[in-house]
Amino acid sequence: MTDFSQWNKEVGEAISKEANIVLSPRHWQVIDYIQGEFKKEVPLSIRRVGKSGVVDIKEFYSLFPNAPLKTATKIAGIPKPASCI
Amino acid sequence: MNEFNGEIKKMMIILSKATLENVYAAFVLANGARMEGIEAEMFFTFFGLEAIHKKKLEHLHVATVGNPAMHMPTMLGGLPGMEALATGMMKKEMEKIDMPDVHEFLDILKASGVKLWACKLAMDMFHYKKEDMIDDIDGVITVGDFYKQGSGLGSHMLFI
Numbered sequence: 001m002t003d004f005s006q007w008n009k010e011v012g013e014a015i016s017k018e019a020n021i022v023l024s025p026r027h028w029q030v031i032d033y034i035q036g037e038f039k040k041e042v043p044l045s046i047r048r049v050g051k052s053g054v055v056d057i058k059e060f061y062s063l064f065p066n067a068p069l070k071t072a073t074k075i076a077g078i079p080k081p082a083s084c085i
Numbered sequence: 086m087n088e089f090n091g092e093i094k095k096m097m098i099i100l101s102k103a104t105l106e107n108v109y110a111a112f113v114l115a116n117g118a119r120m121e122g123i124e125a126e127m128f129f130t131f132f133g134l135e136a137i138h139k140k141k142l143e144h145l146h147v148a149t150v151g152n153p154a155m156h157m158p159t160m161l162g163g164l165p166g167m168e169a170l171a172t173g174m175m176k177k178e179m180e181k182i183d184m185p186d187v188h189e190f191l192d193i194l195k196a197s198g199v200k201l202w203a204c205k206l207a208m209d210m211f212h213y214k215k216e217d218m219i220d221d222i223d224g225v226i227t228v229g230d231f232y233k234q235g236s237g238l239g240s241h242m243l244f245i
Contacts, residue, residue, distance in 0.1 A: 046120060047185055047193060057196035066122030084117050085183060
């Protein structure tokens with residue numbers, strides 16, 4: 001996928017299956033938040049996500065094991081943030 | 086090449102220094118590993134122990150003497166207040182790029198699943214007790230224990 005406008009929930013579901021993640025309402029809350037930040041052009045980082053009040057870092061890692069920011073943005077249909085923190 | 090095709094599975098990062106620039110380098114590398122889905126463990130030894138010492142971790146400094154990247158004469162770097170000045174400047178710049186302070190960074194590492202180990206030998210040498218260290222450490226271990234932690238294919242060791 002190259003364009004966010006092509007994204008819909010079914011696309012998100014399909015990508016999550018590849019990552020072996022079953023999306024729960026909690027996952028969707030985090031994905032909604034991530035997409036909201038992307039639309040506002042706020043750069044995402046683990047620290048920012050942790051401070052968002054939506055999800056803390058520990059839960060973020062448990063919802064999206066193995067590279068949470070990378071996986072969550074992929075499911076959300078947005079580019080992987082170029083962040084080191 | 087092994088069965089992982091050279092893939093990095095785990096980073097074992099040894100921190101032996103307490104200068105802010107080294108502590109941050111180690112933290113960023115450990116956190117960056119977790120962000121990529123790579124396991125990470127840290128071993129704090131010698132002066133690196135200050136990064137997890139309750140009373141000392143908030144007072145770490147940038148090295149102004151013997152640091153050629155400071156671009157100033159070594160003698161100037163030794164003047165009173167110079168380390169504090171350089172440290173203040175660096176902290177200000179780090180805040181601008183959304184870099185957490187040492188305390189918050191340790192919280193992030195812990196929440197991200199990074200294991201934090203204190204070196205037994207260095208603890209004995211500095212007469213530190215486990216209670217002197219932050220509560221989040223996973224234990225005080227020997228170098229042999231740390232090697233055992235790092236066993237397995239795709240495990241890499243890094244000394245800072």
